[in-house]
Amino acid sequence: MMMNNLPDTPDLRILLIKLRHHGDMLLTTPVIDSLRQKWPQAQIDVLLYEETRDMLAAHPTIGTIYGIDRKWKQLGTLKHLQKEWQLLCALRKQHYHLVINLADQWRSAIVTRFTGAPVRLGFAFNKRNNPFWRFCHSDLVSVANHKSLHTVEQNLSILSPLQVAPEPAVTMAYSAEDWHHAHQQLVQKGVGDNYIVIQPTSRWFFKCWDESKMAQTITALQQDGHTVVLTAGPDKKELAMIDRILAASPKTGVVSLAGQLTLRQLASLIDHARLFIGVDSVPMHMAAALQTPCVALFGPSKLTFWSPWQVNGEVIWAGDYGPLPDPDAIDTKTKERYLDAIPVDAVYRPDGGAERFVSRALTALSNQNLELNVITREWQGERQDDWHIHICDPRKWGRISRERGFAHAARALWQQQQFDIVQSHERIPGCDIYRAGDGVHRRWLLQRTRILPAWRAKMLMVDRYHRYVMHAEREMYQAPELKAVICNAEMIKREIVEDFDIDAKKIHDRDLNEKDWPAPYALSQELQPG
DSSP: OTGGGSOSOSSOEEEEEOOSOHHHHHTTHHHHHHHHHHOTTOEEEEEEEGGGGGGTTTOTTOOOEEEEOGGGGGGOHHHHHHHHHHHHHHHHTTOOSEEEEOOOSHHHHHHHHHTOOSEEEEEOOGGGOSHHHHHHOSEEEOOTTGGGSOHHHHHHGGGGGGTOOOOOOOOOOOOHHHHHHHHHHHHHTTOOSOOEEEEOOOSSGGGOOOHHHHHHHHHHHHHTTOOEEEOOOSOHHHHHHHHHHHHTSOSSSEEEOTTSSOHHHHHHHHHTOSEEEEESSHHHHHHHHHTOOEEEEEOSSOHHHHSOTTOSEEEEEGGGTSOOOOGGGOOTTOOOOGGGGSOHHHHOOTTOHHHHHHHHHHHHHTTSSOOEEEEESOOOSOOOTTEEEEEOOOOOSSHHHHHHHHHHHHHHHHHHHTOSEEEESSOOTTOSEEEOOSOOHHHHHHHHHTTSOHHHHHHHHHOHHHHHHHHHHHHHHHOTTOOEEEOOOHHHHHHHHHHHOOOGGGEESSOOOGGGOOSSEEEEOOOOOO
16 A cells, blocks of 8 residues: 555655664665665655764765754754754655655654655654654554664664665765875875774773773784774763873874764775774774774674674674673763773784684584584684694685685595585585675675775776685585575575575574584684784
């Protein structure tokens, strides 16, 4: 019935409403991109809080961004009401066909109704179970399963009545001018192209890590030859934290751009970084969206809702190292640092995060009457007597040679050794189990092309390395040896099923238990040093 109220025209006029913080706005982009995929010629506008505009200002899919400025209250009652009325009139003049209200405030419901759009979607929030909320929306979408969904998935669920296929990738867009400014800042600081971005601060200090531990991590990175760029917001408390960290850090190889970049300039800095390390804040979500390798220190926010979406890296959950309070019961003014339970060696070790992950897996499987084997290019981590480490480091001449050479050598080794089960963290055809830490590579490339200039987008899709990765990925998923895929994100699971025609029953949302593995067991993991 609802779809019948939408005109059969390609140039629909659509308004999306979300009135929350910066990170919340970034996580609405999958909804926007899904709508664009469904209606390529549609006018898609957004209503947000003015201070969050930077998160979406460079997004190529968005038409007009309307802002509610919370500073209007400082103008006095009459002028404030005038501003609100002018906004309402401007929105009504657009004659929207479809309004999607992702917000839960009464103000958002009133705006939704006032637009006069024939189709007005909102969520059936329990706290808004009353006639006026229903009056403001033509259709309400159930939130019954939201407790088990990531915020991205929650947002995308509002599209279910529209029969719109979800595009789950988050888009953080910036302009060439943004990167030019950030790059100039790096040049002035004497920083080259090889650097690590660390964002130690958050607007909520209970989400921050101890300054001394952060300084120890920075010192270890600097001693290993890395250049560290510290970033933070312009708030005085954040800048004071940066000063304390700098005072305890090496005087060379560490620079600060804290408070000197806009959010889009920060995004460009993160996009060009070798690695991002940060706490639960909007830069963490930006790094995940940009697919910059990431180490995220997380807690005490709800992991299911707010963990970095499709992150290319590792999330270190403070709850694994100590008790955490109920996120809904936290006093945001508390001086408690809930991340302090995380040790320094959980964040950085010279032997690398991948080896740490493998070591944990091997430790969990020890004493299970299994023969445990690791195929790797290099291993500097701990060893136990029942672990068999196979160093596999063929000669390489570039990125493709490195990837292909390791894949061929690793496969030849496990075939020679005749392992019963091989689990791979790399895209290697012939493995029995693949752990899909990333999404489908082609989908990520397509998402990237939407925020790049046309010439760069074309170059990206024909790049030899990316073509190799897509080919290897397809060969692996279509190989008859593949018995199971481990994937803990529903959206990635859907991508795999759609792109490679994989039986959904093969995809598991957890690591298989040791009881599921016959011995001996080989874990193929390429560990790239440095």
